[in-house]
Amino acid sequence: MKLIYTDSLVVGAGLAGLRVAIASKERGLDTLVLSLIPAKRSHSAAAQGGMQASLGNAVKGMGDDEDVHFQDTVKGSDWGCDQEVARMFAHCAPKAVRELANWGVPWTRVTAGPRDVIVNAQKVTLQEAEEAHGLINARDFGGTKKWRTCYTADGTGHSLLYAMDNKAISMDIPVHERVEALALIHDGKRCHGVIARCLITGELRAYVAKSTTIATGGYGRIYEVSTNAIICEGIGQALALETGVATLGNMEAVQFHPTAIVPVGILTTEGCRGDGGLLRDKDGYRFMPDYEPEKKELASRDVVSRRMTEHMRKGKGVDSPYGPHLWLDITLLGRKHIETNLREVQEICENFLGIDPAKDWIPVRPTQHYSMGGIRTKATGESPQLKGLFSVGEAACWDMHGFNRLGGNSLAETVVGGMIIGKYVADFCENNSLEIDTKLAESFMHKVKAEIDSLINGDGSENPFEIKHQMQRIMMDYVGIFRNGPELDKAVTELKALLERSRNLSIKCKKRHANPELVEALRVKRMLKVALTVACGAAARTESRGAHAREDYPQRNDRDWLNRTLASWPDANSLEPVLSYEPLDVMKMELPPGYRGYGIDNAIVHPDTAKREQQIAEILASLGEDADRYQRQAALMPFDLPPSLQAKNERLSDTLKPAANTRGEQS
Amino acid sequence: MSQGRQLTFNIFRYDPQEPNDKPKMVRYQLTETPGMTVFIALNKLREEQDTSLQFDFVCRAGICGSCAMVINGFPTLACRTLTAKYPKGEITLMPLPGFELIGDLSVNTGKFMRELAERLKLWLHPKSNDISIHRLEEPMAPEEAARLYELERCVECGVCVSACATKQMRDTFVGAVGMMKIARFELDSRDARSAEDFYHVIGNQDGVFGCMTLLGCQDNCPKDLPHMQQIAYLRRKMAMTLV
Numbered sequence: 001m002k003l004i005y006t007d008s009l010v011v012g013a014g015l016a017g018l019r020v021a022i023a024s025k026e027r028g029l030d031t032l033v034l035s036l037i038p039a040k041r042s043h044s045a046a047a048q049g050g051m052q053a054s055l056g057n058a059v060k061g062m063g064d065d066e067d068v069h070f071q072d073t074v075k076g077s078d079w080g081c082d083q084e085v086a087r088m089f090a091h092c093a094p095k096a097v098r099e100l101a102n103w104g105v106p107w108t109r110v111t112a113g114p115r116d117v118i119v120n121a122q123k124v125t126l127q128e129a130e131e132a133h134g135l136i137n138a139r140d141f142g143g144t145k146k147w148r149t150c151y152t153a154d155g156t157g158h159s160l161l162y163a164m165d166n167k168a169i170s171m172d173i174p175v176h177e178r179v180e181a182l183a184l185i186h187d188g189k190r191c192h193g194v195i196a197r198c199l200i201t202g203e204l205r206a207y208v209a210k211s212t213t214i215a216t217g218g219y220g221r222i223y224e225v226s227t228n229a230i231i232c233e234g235i236g237q238a239l240a241l242e243t244g245v246a247t248l249g250n251m252e253a254v255q256f257h258p259t260a261i262v263p264v265g266i267l268t269t270e271g272c273r274g275d276g277g278l279l280r281d282k283d284g285y286r287f288m289p290d291y292e293p294e295k296k297e298l299a300s301r302d303v304v305s306r307r308m309t310e311h312m313r314k315g316k317g318v319d320s321p322y323g324p325h326l327w328l329d330i331t332l333l334g335r336k337h338i339e340t341n342l343r344e345v346q347e348i349c350e351n352f353l354g355i356d357p358a359k360d361w362i363p364v365r366p367t368q369h370y371s372m373g374g375i376r377t378k379a380t381g382e383s384p385q386l387k388g389l390f391s392v393g394e395a396a397c398w399d400m401h402g403f404n405r406l407g408g409n410s411l412a413e414t415v416v417g418g419m420i421i422g423k424y425v426a427d428f429c430e431n432n433s434l435e436i437d438t439k440l441a442e443s444f445m446h447k448v449k450a451e452i453d454s455l456i457n458g459d460g461s462e463n464p465f466e467i468k469h470q471m472q473r474i475m476m477d478y479v480g481i482f483r484n485g486p487e488l489d490k491a492v493t494e495l496k497a498l499l500e501r502s503r504n505l506s507i508k509c510k511k512r513h514a515n516p517e518l519v520e521a522l523r524v525k526r527m528l529k530v531a532l533t534v535a536c537g538a539a540a541r542t543e544s545r546g547a548h549a550r551e552d553y554p555q556r557n558d559r560d561w562l563n564r565t566l567a568s569w570p571d572a573n574s575l576e577p578v579l580s581y582e583p584l585d586v587m588k589m590e591l592p593p594g595y596r597g598y599g600i601d602n603a604i605v606h607p608d609t610a611k612r613e614q615q616i617a618e619i620l621a622s623l624g625e626d627a628d629r630y631q632r633q634a635a636l637m638p639f640d641l642p643p644s645l646q647a648k649n650e651r652l653s654d655t656l657k658p659a660a661n662t663r664g665e666q667s
Numbered sequence: 668m669s670q671g672r673q674l675t676f677n678i679f680r681y682d683p684q685e686p687n688d689k690p691k692m693v694r695y696q697l698t699e700t701p702g703m704t705v706f707i708a709l710n711k712l713r714e715e716q717d718t719s720l721q722f723d724f725v726c727r728a729g730i731c732g733s734c735a736m737v738i739n740g741f742p743t744l745a746c747r748t749l750t751a752k753y754p755k756g757e758i759t760l761m762p763l764p765g766f767e768l769i770g771d772l773s774v775n776t777g778k779f780m781r782e783l784a785e786r787l788k789l790w791l792h793p794k795s796n797d798i799s800i801h802r803l804e805e806p807m808a809p810e811e812a813a814r815l816y817e818l819e820r821c822v823e824c825g826v827c828v829s830a831c832a833t834k835q836m837r838d839t840f841v842g843a844v845g846m847m848k849i850a851r852f853e854l855d856s857r858d859a860r861s862a863e864d865f866y867h868v869i870g871n872q873d874g875v876f877g878c879m880t881l882l883g884c885q886d887n888c889p890k891d892l893p894h895m896q897q898i899a900y901l902r903r904k905m906a907m908t909l910v
Binding site for chain 2: 037038039040041042043045046055095096097098099101102103104106107108109110111133134135136137152153155158159162163166167169170175177178200201229230231263264266267321340344347348351352354465507508509511513514515516517647648649650651652655
């Protein structure tokens with residue numbers, strides 16, 4: 001058995017995984033990254049729009065701070081998130097942006113003086129402050145009170161990933177490319193690494209480590225049409241599920257992005273609407289103000305996606321061979337703006353649609369985009385059930401997004417989460433010694449080998465490609481933007497039948513080394529389990545919250561459903577997961593459940609909400625007038641962070657008003 | 668929807684790990700569908716006709732650079748190549764030359780790029796290592812940030828390397844990708860390295876003085892990066908260090 005040892009093992013070389021690896025290596029730990037592909041090709045590269053951080057440099061960002069970012073994030077999550085985690089996140093986001101600047105990211109900067117922007121279809125002239133000249137700029141994104149999304153044109157993910165990977169290369173962190181993890185080595189209590197397969201030679205290897213971090217991204221490809229890269233298949237989540245011990249959280253929380261191009265589902269960034277683009281129907285009519293008079297095109301993603309779907313159901317969609325779609329109109333932004341700030345969008349329009357977005361409208365439709373659910377972790381990023389197993393980024397349910405993620409908060413989560421969790425991973429590696437049980441590793445190796453043997457030598461009859469297509473179709477048809485009981489039950493029944501059939505797969509290509517069909521067969525069985533956790537979780541959750549919209553239960557039900565769905569798969573022979581629920585404690589919330597600001601307020605209130613509001617009022621009153629916002633926050637909901645990340649964030653507003661400076665301690 | 672035309676694909680097939688395998692071209696027929704790209708076509712061929720066919724795609728949207736291959740003689744990104752572009756319906760696919768072949772159309776560009784980054788030290792060498800992440804960031808001229816981003820748009824697809832005659836003759840040549848990245852850090856005011864430092868890595872036949880200016884890199888770059896301008900700029904800069 002080939003056995004490779006390291007202290008900190010990271011599965012996945014996108015932004016989150018690399019950031020954890022860097023944090024481990026910074027502490028002198030032996031660190032190793034596994035990746036299906038070269039690190040710079042990770043799906044993080046596809047993030048166009050930007051990363052939220054409350055720097056408050058641009059004039060439309062003035063007054064922004066951690067408190068506003070936190071509130072936007074909690075509201076955006078439809079109160080489904082872990083508020084302590086959202087606090088940890090909002091506090092560290094400016095640090096992560098500044099750290100990335102130090103690592104080489106050429107963030108778009110503020111130019112002092114007047115600049116013309118489009119706001120609500122009108123040209124507006126903004127006046128940027130002299131003092132802000134050259135500081136990091138921000139653009140507008142949906143669901144945020146301030147312009148907070150830091151960016152590099154519309155290639156933010158690309159810039160960040162390249163800077164991050166370059167940093168990792170400079171630190172000599174090895175990335176084993178074209179390697180796929182297929183099982184976690186564990187004893188039911190502690191994770192000891194992974195069994196992985198080299199996609200070139202077919203070699204099976206045991207990677208044994210003190211800590212194992214899953215950073216494999218989301219599970220969008222269980223859906224037929226997705227903006228995700230084709231490697232985002234949920235295998236990381238499946239590996240955790242297959243331990244039978246570790247839980248996944250909120251898997252039914254799946255976000256649809258309003259503006260992916262039709263038919264292929266390639267994303268056009270939210271920056272299109274943030275910069276002033278409009279949605280139009282078949283008559284060229286701008287319909288969003290009718291549904292959301294206040295936020296219009298810049299309502300939360302789940303809201304815009306549903307409004308678009310509603311509008312198309314009214315017959316206002318544009319007919320096409322691929323079904324109805326709507327138009328995204330960015331022509332009013334002007335060619336110059338498009339050719340500098342939205343060039344990826346322009347390239348996508350030219351190459352895939354043959355249109356010029358400075359002249360033509362873009363055909364768009366809501367499309368699967370983001371996985372709020374994932375491997376359930378504590379605030380430290382560690383699985384509550386399996387010691388030594390960490391998860392970060394889209395792969396994880398950490399859980400700062402709850403039931404809906406705001407645009408610009410995912411790119412932020414990868415690097416901010418990686419920054420914070422990376423330190424906890426390093427702590428874990430320093431405080432725990434390695435336990436190498438070669439017998440245990442061998443038993444998992446044999447299991448994977450037996451699985452491959454049976455695919456190559458077996459006499460199955462099911463085609464893996466066909467099973468996968470059927471699964472993707474079921475998810476698209478019955479577990480989509482709008483959901484209801486009968487359809488979800490149908491999805492569960494049909495997925496279970498597919499899972500059963502997947503035990504009888506057959507492959508034509510019998511090679512043991514590079515064999516794309518074998519890869520497909522190994523994945524599809526795992527993907528089906530992930531799909532079932534999504535469908536079962538959605539069927540069980542009889543309320544509507546964030547991206548989970550039940551037509552038969554349209555109310556957000558805080559009384560019965562202010563909780564997180566947990567899914568595990570203890571019996572490998574079972575055809576469905578075991579669901580349980582983790583309550584969210586209103587009495588510990590800094591921001592008790594309230595109106596999110598869209599449509600009618602129809603939530604069924606939680607009995608503790610009024611109690612907590614009363615308590616908050618008392619706490620704030622007891623602090624007196626002199627307490628600053630940090631003291632108020634600490635009194636309402638203390639949160640923990642690694643010591644080196646605790647310092648306050650300096651802002652331009654602090655330096656502009658030296659007398660009222662509340663800069664605090666700085667390291 | 669009307670019945671699409673018949674496309675003919677001639678695809679390079681070779682598995683270097685099979686002891687008795689020999690490189691060959693194999694013909695496949697496929698019915699074209701509206702908006703079909705080479706990405707869609709190859710997946711259909713693999714699912715329906717030959718499950719052993721090897722090729723690489725990740726983002727399928729022209730963003731990640733995984734799927735560069737030679738299509739009818741020109742290296743390009745397969746994901747965003749529409750089959751409609753070829754009026755005769757004949758499409759010949761070859762792997763990118765200049766890289767280790769994994770099998771069929773799949774080449775190991777990742778290994779090449781990582782080795783190049785290590786060799787040329789393609790990362791920011793900051794002037795100061797003790798900049799606090801808690802304080803206001805250092806300002807940067809907005810024009811400089813925009814210029815840096817322009818040069819940073821490279822996706823490491825390998826097209827420039829495979830389209831370069833110097834590279835075909837001299838394996839150690841760093842190619843346009845290497846020089847573009849050096850130019851990017853040379854321009855960055857945060858980088859501590861001087862022209863002399865860069866001279867040591869590219870001031871030779873493997874770098875700026877090896878380029879024959881045949882423009883293959885610039886003509887084929889899927890991101891339309893200004894390779895020749897940067898190579899000329901670096902060459903002038905490197906020559907100046909000798910004065």
